[in-house]
Amino acid sequence: MTRVLLVAGKGGVGKTTVAAATALAAAREGLRTLVVSTDPAHSLTDALGLTGRTGQPREWRTAGDPLRVEAAPGHLDVLQIDTRARVDESWTTLRRTAGGLLAGAGVDPIVAEEIATVPGLEDVLSLLDVAAHAPGYDAVVVDCAPTAETLRLLALPEAVDRLVRRGLPVESRIMRLVAGQGLPPATVEALDALDDLCARLRSVRDLVSGPHAAVRLVTTPERVVLAETARARTTLALLGHHVEGVVVNRVAVGEQWPAALVARHREGLVAARDRFAALPVRHAPYADDEPVGAEALLALADVVLGGGDPLDLGAGRTALDIRDAGDRWLLDLPVPGASADDVDLAVTDDGALVVDLGPHRRVIELPAVLRRCEVEGASLDLTDGGQVLRVRFVPDEAQWSAGMTGTSGGS
Ligand SMILES: Nc1ncnc2c1ncn2[C@@H]1O[C@H](COP(=O)(O)OP(=O)(O)OP(=O)(O)O)[C@@H](O)[C@H]1O
Ligand SMILES: [Mg+2]
Structure with a gap:
């Protein structure tokens, strides 16, 4: 390669x-x-x-x-x-x-x-x-x-x-x-x-x-x-x-x-x-x-x-990480040096997580399991791999496709 x-x-x-x-x-x-x-x-x-x-x-x-x-x-x-x-x-x-x-x-x-x-x-x-x-x-x-x-x-x-x-x-x-x-x-x-x-x-x-x-x-x-x-x-x-x-x-x-x-x-x-x-x-x-x-x-x-x-x-190398944390799912997106004031996120009705950082945007297609969840909150956390934006998802079986669930970073 x-x-x-x-x-x-x-x-x-x-x-x-x-x-x-x-x-x-x-x-x-x-x-x-x-x-x-x-x-x-x-x-x-x-x-x-x-x-x-x-x-x-x-x-x-x-x-x-x-x-x-x-x-x-x-x-x-x-x-x-x-x-x-x-x-x-x-x-x-x-x-x-x-x-x-x-x-x-x-x-x-x-x-x-x-x-x-x-x-x-x-x-x-x-x-x-x-x-x-x-x-x-x-x-x-x-x-x-x-x-x-x-x-x-x-x-x-x-x-x-x-x-x-x-x-x-x-x-x-x-x-x-x-x-x-x-x-x-x-x-x-x-x-x-x-x-x-x-x-x-x-x-x-x-x-x-x-x-x-x-x-x-x-x-x-x-x-x-x-x-x-x-x-x-x-x-x-x-x-x-x-x-x-x-x-x-x-x-x-x-x-x-x-x-x-x-x-x-x-x-x-x-x-x-x-x-x-x-x-x-x-x-x-x-x-x-x-x-x-x-x-x-x-x-x-x-x-x-x-x-x-x-x-x-x-x-x-750091990478986007999605994992099962028992009662919830965690999505970690590496964002070294970001400050909470600049971060905004939303989930679209077709199951994508939209992360805005100042004028820049990343759209992450969510796996099926996360589309059946609700965003509980998000925070900037320090991990071994550096600073990440951690988004917490909680299962919501009733909600098979979420509407625009706006939530601010740094909660
Ligand atoms: N370590 C250095 N010592 C002295 N001069 C340098 C050094 N590195 C680069 N230069 C000189 O600085 C100038 C700018 O370098 P260069 O063209 O590589 O920059 P650049 O980032 O590609 O610029 P541009 O954004 O215009 O493309 C050049 O004249 C180059 O020869
Ligand atoms: Mg150049």
Whole structure:
């Protein structure tokens, strides 16, 4: 199974640099490695020292084709995806048909509109290219866009899937199964496009949040950046992603830097270790020269990785856990760093638990046994695996499908 590492963090902190360094180190370990960027600025090829004076990558072949990094100490390919240039066929079909035809197929017109206008869906589709190339490699390192965009991107596959399932009435699916009877061909085409899109979004989700995927967070030792990194970590956990470690980059150490800056960064590093106590926290010094090219990047990788597995800094995996506690059921959702004020939850009438954390949402399809229960309450609890949102369900045989049972977190 291909291992996937997403390198994420705030804008400008060193994501591209860390992604390139990590990929080189993985290649050096003998892993067939692909490093991917969706940044149209081509900074990944710049970091790898592949860009010529014209600004165009040397020996650059056609877009969407991985380019071999000859300077790598092993097999490393780089793939630069231009999201803007990508026109996805099923998406085009869907856009064209969305309003009228989905409504014609029985999709709630408001939902049809919602699906057609999900912002950034095109960007998700760029990840489909990654999914298509991944099977040919042992390791895929993704140089992500800045945090907010990445989080939106990672939340989309599930959100769209759910929108579709909510918006598409059972009857129209059954009608289509029965040889598309009664449905105009254009409607069938729209439904097929929708199905295809959902299947592919699911493959993206499996690739980036499956058991072989992890996120490495890059930050700098500044307070503001650390705060954003901490929020990103909480949101990633909510969305079901495994954060395997934190890299504090560009830490000023040594006499060439002003003493005040060195002191401030030292404090920042202490603050980072404090905030991310449950995670491995590594740091890279502020290099005198920009780390560009294989040699400089591998030197940076050696400092950050300390000789360990390039793709795993070693944080323990936590996961959604549902268990029988005798007279009730407990659902534990890891949400490190979340505060009770930000958490809201509800159960929908089709048996899903909706967890809102600030502007972010996770929808968890409840197993049958929990659909026959009522939410008794919820709290943020500290467990061996870190902080979890613990939702307590009590059996309610009379209630086979609950209505909107709103209850606030932190009870
Ligand atoms: N440890 C370091 N020491 C010195 N310079 C560094 C270090 N890490 C990264 N840089 C430099 O900092 C700049 C930003 O790094 P990079 O492009 O990797 O950030 P990024 O997070 O990918 O930015 P963006 O959000 O714009 O994509 C680059 O010029 C890079 O060479
Ligand atoms: Mg970058």
